[in-house]
Amino acid sequence: MSVTRGPEEGVCAARECSQTAQVRITWSNPKIPWATSKIWLSCAEHEAFLLDYLLYRGFPFTTVPIADIQD
Numbered sequence: 001m002s003v004t005r006g007p008e009e010g011v012c013a014a015r016e017c018s019q020t021a022q023v024r025i026t027w028s029n030p031k032i033p034w035a036t037s038k039i040w041l042s043c044a045e046h047e048a049f050l051l052d053y054l055l056y057r058g059f060p061f062t063t064v065p066i067a068d069i070q071d
């Protein structure tokens with residue numbers, strides 16, 4: 001078990017959640033234009049929670065199902 005939560009681990013980014021991610025959320029903070037886009041992975045259960053967080057703050061984001069990501 002790892003302590004950190006990086007997107008490479010394929011695990012949901014929500015705190016206390018260890019489910020396998022189903023969707024990748026790429027978002028950015030328009031108030032920090034020099035910052036690079038951030039990536040969250042989310043399980044199906046937490047997708048709405050994480051998107052609500054971004055919607056509330058007005059942060060632009062895109063979501064892609066993990067199954068559609070070609071590496």
Ligand SMILES: [Zn+2]
Pocket residue numbers: 012013014017018019042043044045046
């Ligand atoms: Zn989750």
